[in-house]
Amino acid sequence: MSIFIEREKCVGCGRCAEVCPGNLLILRDGRAQIRDVRDCWGCTACVKECPREAIFYYLAADLGGAGGRLYARDTQDSLNWVMKWPDGSEDSILVNKKKANEY
Ligand code: SF4
Ligand code: SF4
Structure with a gap:
């Protein structure tokens, strides 16, 4: 993962x-890269923070993902988790950030 x-x-x-709580991400030649992907524990903080949907999280088979990708679309009031599946379809979960403590 x-x-x-x-x-x-x-x-x-x-x-x-x-x-990134592990200080794993650096900028090189003006773009982000991860130092060593084996050190990432998948907290998804970077996925949520990226304004360009340039980072995704692999949804491995043990998460029911089977190759899916998890992106985050952040707006002022909501966070939309978007799952893109290998067949091209998408699902999403919309989280109201102002009511996040109620979930
Ligand atoms: S998911 Fe992103 S923020 Fe979290 S540990 Fe991995 S690289 Fe760092
Ligand atoms: S947050 Fe996204 S756009 Fe900004 S440096 Fe990281 S990967 Fe690049």
Whole structure:
């Protein structure tokens, strides 16, 4: 289980590096990369923080994902978790950030 950075989408804002609790993300040549993907424990903080959907989390088979990818679309009031499946379909879970403590 890990994240993957689609470097062609990255704009080098550095927000992912600021929130990674393991200090695993760095900017190189103006784009983010992970030092060693084996150290990532999948907290998804960087996925949530990225404004460009440039980072996704692998949904492995043991999570029922079977190759799916989990992205986050953040807006002022909501966080939309988007699961993109290998067949091209998508599912999503919308979280109201102002009521997050009620979930
Ligand atoms: S998922 Fe968490 S631990 Fe892994 S790179 Fe992103 S912020 Fe760091
Ligand atoms: S948050 Fe996204 S756009 Fe910003 S540096 Fe990280 S991967 Fe690139």
